[in-house]
Amino acid sequence: MSSNADPRALREMVKAAQQQDVPELDWNKLESKLFAQLDGDSARSSQGDEAAFSPVPDLEIETVGEEVRPSLLPGAVAAAVQLSPAPSRVSPIAERKNRFAWVGALAVAAAFVAVWFAREAPQQADIAVVSEPIDPMKVPAAPGMSGARDLAALDRGDVVEAALGPVAFGKLGVLEWTLAAGGRLAVRQALSSLENGVENQEIELESGSIASVVSAEHELVVVAGDTQVAMVGPATVSITRSSQLLVVDLKQGSASVGLRGDRGNVRMLSAPVRASFSLDGGLKFEIIPDAPVAAVEPVNAQRDVPPAVVADTTEQIPSEAATLNNGKRVNSDPLNNTPAATPGAEPVVAVLSDAAVSSTLMSCLRGVRAKEQTNSSADVTVSVVSTLKVETLADGSVKSASFSPPLRGDMQSCAVFLFRSKLSGGARVLSVPVSL
Amino acid sequence: MEPASVTPLHPGNLWPVRSAEADEVVERAKRGDREAFRELFRRHRADVARLAFRMLGASSMGSSDLEDVVQEVFLQVHKSLADFRGQSKFSTWLHRVTVNVVLMNRRAARSRPVFAAEGLGDHELESTHRPDEEAARNQRLLAFQRVLSKLPEKKRTVFVLHEIEGLAPAEIATMVDAPVLTVRTRLFYARREICELMLDEPSLKSLSAELMASQSKPKSEEDQS
Numbered sequence: 001m002s003s004n005a006d007p008r009a010l011r012e013m014v015k016a017a018q019q020q021d022v023p024e025l026d027w028n029k030l031e032s033k034l035f036a037q038l039d040g041d042s043a044r045s046s047q048g049d050e051a052a053f054s055p056v057p058d059l060e061i062e063t064v065g066e067e068v069r070p071s072l073l074p075g076a077v078a079a080a081v082q083l084s085p086a087p088s089r090v091s092p093i094a095e096r097k098n099r100f101a102w103v104g105a106l107a108v109a110a111a112f113v114a115v116w117f118a119r120e121a122p123q124q125a126d127i128a129v130v131s132e133p134i135d136p137m138k139v140p141a142a143p144g145m146s147g148a149r150d151l152a153a154l155d156r157g158d159v160v161e162a163a164l165g166p167v168a169f170g171k172l173g174v175l176e177w178t179l180a181a182g183g184r185l186a187v188r189q190a191l192s193s194l195e196n197g198v199e200n201q202e203i204e205l206e207s208g209s210i211a212s213v214v215s216a217e218h219e220l221v222v223v224a225g226d227t228q229v230a231m232v233g234p235a236t237v238s239i240t241r242s243s244q245l246l247v248v249d250l251k252q253g254s255a256s257v258g259l260r261g262d263r264g265n266v267r268m269l270s271a272p273v274r275a276s277f278s279l280d281g282g283l284k285f286e287i288i289p290d291a292p293v294a295a296v297e298p299v300n301a302q303r304d305v306p307p308a309v310v311a312d313t314t315e316q317i318p319s320e321a322a323t324l325n326n327g328k329r330v331n332s333d334p335l336n337n338t339p340a341a342t343p344g345a346e347p348v349v350a351v352l353s354d355a356a357v358s359s360t361l362m363s364c365l366r367g368v369r370a371k372e373q374t375n376s377s378a379d380v381t382v383s384v385v386s387t388l389k390v391e392t393l394a395d396g397s398v399k400s401a402s403f404s405p406p407l408r409g410d411m412q413s414c415a416v417f418l419f420r421s422k423l424s425g426g427a428r429v430l431s432v433p434v435s436l
Numbered sequence: 437m438e439p440a441s442v443t444p445l446h447p448g449n450l451w452p453v454r455s456a457e458a459d460e461v462v463e464r465a466k467r468g469d470r471e472a473f474r475e476l477f478r479r480h481r482a483d484v485a486r487l488a489f490r491m492l493g494a495s496s497m498g499s500s501d502l503e504d505v506v507q508e509v510f511l512q513v514h515k516s517l518a519d520f521r522g523q524s525k526f527s528t529w530l531h532r533v534t535v536n537v538v539l540m541n542r543r544a545a546r547s548r549p550v551f552a553a554e555g556l557g558d559h560e561l562e563s564t565h566r567p568d569e570e571a572a573r574n575q576r577l578l579a580f581q582r583v584l585s586k587l588p589e590k591k592r593t594v595f596v597l598h599e600i601e602g603l604a605p606a607e608i609a610t611m612v613d614a615p616v617l618t619v620r621t622r623l624f625y626a627r628r629e630i631c632e633l634m635l636d637e638p639s640l641k642s643l644s645a646e647l648m649a650s651q652s653k654p655k656s657e658e659d660q661s
Binding site for chain 1 (some may be wrong): 470473474477478481482485486489490501502503504506507510511514573576577580599600602627628630631632634635640641643644645647648
């Protein structure tokens, strides 16, 4: 008996695969979304000065043979794609100069390269190098707030630098943040209104620290490298970007951390907790014990201080509201079974209350829909009604989760966090109504 | 006028021919002509969707996922189009962008648990014994997708590009930044592994058995005569 299938069977299947119908897509909608996004990018580019290459070169081209091969610069900001299955290679400086010769900005390119090499980590952002910061003093004061500039005055693409000292922006009753001295950030999405008066903003933390207070229902998204931290108020948080890590110190509320642009595949944090995440989407993370966050060196430091590890923290397990146990090292990625670095340390998973499950799920779903509405030019409101049924085992771990009726894939992904958590109440079936 | 050069056709290769007019559209799009880019999008969107669909696997994505991938591909194209030098086919370059967007998408998706929509799971379809040919074909296709998804990424990529999309190894080599010989080696091992893995899928195993039986039947009849 052969241990392989008949090669003709393979040919049959290849033929069948070739003949398989591709799902019919709504091309008009897709075209509208694409060009709406391109328009947004163009608006962002036009806000920069001449030094800001247009478009922002977050995707570089590297010559391969006769053809050019798109590849990511180390630390590309916006590109969620690495355009080579092989590790990215550094383009020669000469090539880079030629590439941007039309700009007539060899000096800028040289500065670009210089800063690039000055940075240790490949995940560092490049946008910072080519965008001039705004002058905060030219931004009007935030109405009703003391010492803060008006957050609503910031547009997409604006870069804020705290060169001389901390810089604060805010909108009363919505959101405020303070960029610590030496820090730098770029506005990825201006403060904008979602449904029901909810406002949100997305910023890219390029270096340094930001402390923020998010008022109830409003939202702040902080991106660093490929890692994204999203908070729905009320939340109080400080976030520090080092050369290789993002440290999130959540003092109040909850936050989700994951790959940028992906609201579904996230890790949930509930205050009080302090954790560090890698800049590759937070694939590696550690809970930092009570050592002061200041121990993490700023981005210009020569090295990072690895978060401390507590060997046995059974008594430190916080209340059920905490999704990650403060003070205990956990697996970097439970899905990949990455072993914990601490010998003998048990992987720790979150224990969620029913209310926490509901609020986390709804927050994510609202985010998905908001993103969709932002990208869509159609003036159509879509209602979503479903029920998430979660079946748990005796130890609270999630055995299964399903939406009835099923939702779109990106919305269903919002329930992924359940598999990294445990639910209180032992074996049972929890029904979470969803209505948007 | 520059003569049109035609991509070698393969049953699965329907990428558009290269022509002076197509090149002119690319050039205009490179210069920032929004309508030219729209034209590029309309010309190539179906090809991008088809390649993405085949690479991602029909069973693992819905149309909204496919739309996201197609949109991402064209966003990347727009970002890097200015650097496309036209020294090779635009379609080759577009292939490369598509492949890499798909790979990134797959890598991101790998870390997520898959939610099976109620009533739409593969297993349900597999356990449904419908006698008609269409059901059997769908069942085999799903099984084949599962087999492909078990292949290592590099082998899977070259297999799909060559066997299903019909691209030549030399062209694939430029896309995946590997020597042609490496591409051929990956193809060889991909085929071998697929043939092994197919035996783990009952529907494909039975197909193989049927083909073997049909091969031996005429031979035995010949022997009798």
